Amino acid sequence: MLLFFAETIGSDKVTHYKPHPEGITIILKNHGLQKDEVRMIGDATFDIEMGQAAGVGTVAVAWGSHTKEALLAVRPDFFIEHPLDLIETL
Numbered sequence: 001m002l003l004f005f006a007e008t009i010g011s012d013k014v015t016h017y018k019p020h021p022e023g024i025t026i027i028l029k030n031h032g033l034q035k036d037e038v039r040m041i042g043d044a045t046f047d048i049e050m051g052q053a054a055g056v057g058t059v060a061v062a063w064g065s066h067t068k069e070a071l072l073a074v075r076p077d078f079f080i081e082h083p084l085d086l087i088e089t090l
Contacts, residue, residue, distance in 0.1 A: 007031065018046040021054035028054075039077075039090060048076045059089055 007030060009023035016022045024040060027033065040051025043064020048071065051058035060076035062068055063083070072079060078089045 018044075019049035019053055021050055024050060024054035024056060041086065043071075045070055045074045048074045051076075059086070061086075 007027050009026055011017055013026065014020075014022045024038065028035065028038065035055045036057075038054075038056040039059050040047060040054070040056055041059045041061060042048055042051070043061050044066045048058045048060055052074075057078075058076040059078045059080060060071035060074075061083075062071075062079070062081045068079070080086060080089055
């Protein structure tokens with residue numbers, strides 16, 4: 001399995017901010033990707049909500065701005081505690 005970030009989109013590249021799915025929509029279009037090929041990885045609830053709004057898989061990570069409880073409340077597809085767990089999850 002090949003893991004990489006083809007592109008990152010920040011607030012400077014979108015009109016609508018998270019949790020709006022515009023950033024993910026741009027990446028899908030720019031790289032000819034299908035939704036089932038993409039995962040939104042985030043440390044905040046609005047990251048997970050953005051992925052859900054875009055229709056892609058979501059991975060909440062424990063090392064960031066929002067608590068585990070808050071992240072689990074928005075029902076990500078996966079929740080991981082350690083960065084290396086991304087390899088196994090993806």
